[in-house]
Amino acid sequence: MVQYSRTRLDASFAALSDATRRGVLEQLGRADASITELAEKFHMTLTGMKKHVGVLEQAGLVTTEKVGRVRTCKLGLRELEEEAAWIERYRQLWDARFNELDKVVEELKRKEQADGRKKT
Missing domain, CATH: 1.20.5 (Single alpha-helices involved in coiled-coils or other helix-helix interfaces)
Known part of the structure; x- marks a missing residue:
């Protein structure tokens, strides 16, 4: 029987359980975007989007890089x-x-x- 990492599956499925986070992944599949751009696209606050991106980042689905005051998001390597x-x-x-x-x-x-x- 295949062994799965429970923690990894839990983090992935928790991240994917939210429609906004799935939308963020779809958006990042098309092009990298800043948190500000994502927040505007999804009509939410920066704080709200940061939380969504944080969940995706913890699951390894998104990576972020801060250059100056701009945090750019891209799909994770996993x-x-x-x-x-x-x-x-x-x-x-x-x-x-x-x-x-x-x-x-x-x-x-x-x-x-x-x-x-x-x-x-």
Whole structure:
């Protein structure tokens, strides 16, 4: 069984659980941006955006660099391979469960059709 770093997964999924933070990642995927630019884009205060960026930075999804008074954000170097593997494991589990459910439903339909033919 694949071993996952619980702390890393917790930090990543906590960071990704917020729509604003996901939006920040999408924005940074297009171009680096200052915290001020991000705050304006998402219609929030600098303090609020700093908190969001801090969560993303703690998870390793964003890096920041301060030059003078401007803090520039860019996507972190870390990829989400571990998180994707965790999600894939559960996707496969649910696929298998739904496939089994489909078999049960199909069997019930066959029985229902067979019972319907016997009555006529």
